[in-house]
Amino acid sequence: MTAAHTAASNVNINLEALFGPHVSSGTLIASASDANFSSVVGPRWSSWQPPQYFGAIKPANEADLQAIIKIAKAHNVSFHATTSGHGTNMQYGKIKNALNINLGNFKSVSIDTANNRLTIGGATSFGDVFGPLWAAGKEVQTGNSVCVGMVGATIGGGIGSMQGLHGLMVDALESVRMVTASGEVVTASETENPDLFWAVRGAGANFGIITSATYRVFDQTANGSAILAEFVYPAAANRSVWELLQSYDNNLPRPLALFPEVGYNRTTNEPMVLYVAIYFGTLEEAQPHFDKARALGPVSTTIVNTTAPGVYTMLSQGVCDNGNYQNEYTVGLQHTDVATMEDVFADMVAFYEANPEYNGKVIYQRYSNEVALQTPVAKTAYPWRDIKTYLLFENIYTNPALDDAVTSFSEKIRDKIQATSGYPNRRVYLNYDHGDEGPAAWWGADHLRKLRALKAKWDPDNLFGKGAPMN
Ligand SMILES: Cc1cc2nc3c(=O)[nH]c(=O)nc-3n(C[C@H](O)[C@H](O)[C@H](O)COP(=O)(O)OP(=O)(O)OC[C@H]3O[C@@H](n4cnc5c(N)ncnc54)[C@H](O)[C@@H]3O)c2cc1C
Structure with missing residues (x-):
């Protein structure tokens, strides 16, 4: 050789x-x-x-x-x-x-309860940490699906339901141990290799392979109590659901996460709006927010009084199944534009009806960014701290013959939502990207300049980061 x-x-x-x-x-x-x-x-x-x-x-x-x-x-x-x-x-x-x-062998979970630290292996999933954290009376901000790699999600930013309480996942990260392009093992933290640590917190997959990561964790909020509510609305209610979302644009409570979603029931052949609300706290505290949703006339309402791990288990049902033919589009929104969302709903309905095999969804993920904004943008490679709503446009279908139709439809929807997003240029959450947006949309021009310089230092032969090329 x-x-x-x-x-x-x-x-x-x-x-x-x-x-x-x-x-x-x-x-x-x-x-x-x-x-x-x-x-x-x-x-x-x-x-x-x-x-x-x-x-x-x-x-x-x-x-x-x-x-x-x-x-x-x-x-x-x-x-x-x-x-x-x-x-x-x-x-x-x-x-x-x-x-x-x-990296499947790098799975481990260790909790230092007294010092509020969680150390995990580089392949540990969210689902692996929920049980041990719960047993220790602790919590940490994670993504919403049990199956996803915790480090993989963190190094792109890390958003999820507890973001309002504790900020982005990169904000909880204290240090990583990683194998770099030279084959050496280094620690990156605020004090050791801080330039690498900056890059890891938003562009980590481009800089090496993380074998373990340490996070700061928190005592459980409300003793771990969490409520998940799900409201299903007919098509006619779609505008009022977007108005409800808009009413939270400047005052989303930190324990509340919202997921309004456009979908289609293939059994009844009807479009629908699903509105999922999660509250980390008691039912009493959550009730006023659920009452607002109930007032819009849902055809069905489900409220489950559970725990934080219980919420994630429910959110993961179906979503974590492997092997679907699925891709995503995304843009970040600075505010809610009701007219655009109504328009997108109508476009989706037309597409569902023209393509009976298509089961995609438009999900608007809304988390408070109050805590995330307490960290200056320059502090981490993740650049888009002020995004209020993350559009997650999921294309789910099985027949590749639909590829071209789905692509051109998705690009149209993405452009439409971008036009009234409140941002002049696309702000793309890297972990939800389609892959065609380019590095300036993933990291912003300023951060990209710094990232490219660090890439030349830490990975000059471009061994890492094939999922999000910087050049
Ligand atoms: C069902 C589903 C639910 C999701 N939910 C959320 C969510 O709630 N919040 C959120 O922020 N994101 C979410 N995501 C997006 C997710 O964060 C990204 O897809 C992430 O890249 C997945 O990481 P992985 O390790 O699971 O996947 P992989 O495909 O195994 O890895 C993804 C990328 O990360 C790199 N990588 C993974 N582990 C390491 C490591 N230890 N060291 C260096 N590089 C590594 C890989 O090289 C690859 O480039 C979700 C995705 C799916 C499919």
Whole structure:
């Protein structure tokens, strides 16, 4: 094997001969043609535009991972590391003939209750931490779905229902241990390699592989009590739901998270608006907000008095199933434009009716950014702290023949929502991106300049970050 190996010749590499002698016996190695390949390669959530791997390697420990990076670099083997495979954008589909590094063995949870610290392995999912945190009487801001990688989400910013209480996930991050492009292990924190730590908090996948991460955690809010309410409305109510969302534009309470959603019931053949509200606190505290939703005349109402982990379990139902043909579009909104949302609802209804196999959704995710804004924008690579509503436009269908129609429809919807978003240029939450927006939309021009300089320092050969290229 020589350093002159090009990506195009990877398929002929004998992976066992190249890596086997340098890694521990617990490391699994498979070529794509091997019978055990599916048990070595990392799982993937969506079957839309998947990466193509010629082989996979699942390191048993950090030293193995270091050896893998060094050998891959020396032999010009292109690689992509994954945990639970929830990254879904068109950039992943451009990964061809690469080696998958499956981080599945980096799962661990350790809580230092006295010092309010949580340390997790780089592949630990949200669902892995909820039980232990609950048992310790603690909580931390996370995303909403149990299946998603906690580190994977954090390094793009990290938004979710507890954002109003505690800020973005990057705001809870205290330090990471990571294998960099040189194959060395470094710690990044406010005091050690602070430039790298800045980059990790918003663009982490471009700078190395994180083997463990430490977060600051909090005592449970309201002893862990949380309420989930779900209201279903007929099409005629859609304007009033958007008006309700708008009424919170300048005063969303910190414990409240809102998810109004456009959907279509394929059983009754009717469009609908789903309005999910989560409140971290007591039912009594949440009730005035639920009363506002009830006053709009839902056809069905469900209110569940539960715990924070209970809320996440409910939010994950169906959403966490692997293998759907699914992709996303997103833009950040500075305010709620009722007329645009009404217009989008009508467009969606027309598209559902013209395409009976299409089951996409438009979800407006609304979290208080009061705490997130207490951290200056310059403090982390994540740039879009003042976004009020994150549009998550999920395309769900099974027939690739619909691809072109879905793409042109989605681009139209995205442009329409962007036009009245309150921002002159697209602000894109990296973790929800479609992949065609470009680095300035993901990080903003100022942060991008700084990120590119740091990239030249920490990853000059561009080994990492295939899901969100900076150049
Ligand atoms: C069902 C679903 C629900 C979601 N909910 C939320 C949510 O509530 N809030 C939110 O903010 N986001 C959410 N997301 C988006 C999610 O944060 C991103 O897709 C994220 O990139 C997923 O990380 P992963 O590790 O699970 O996926 P992967 O595909 O395994 O990884 C995604 C990217 O992160 C990199 N990466 C992962 N782990 C590491 C590591 N240890 N070190 C270095 N790089 C790493 C990978 O190389 C890859 O580029 C959701 C996505 C899905 C599909």
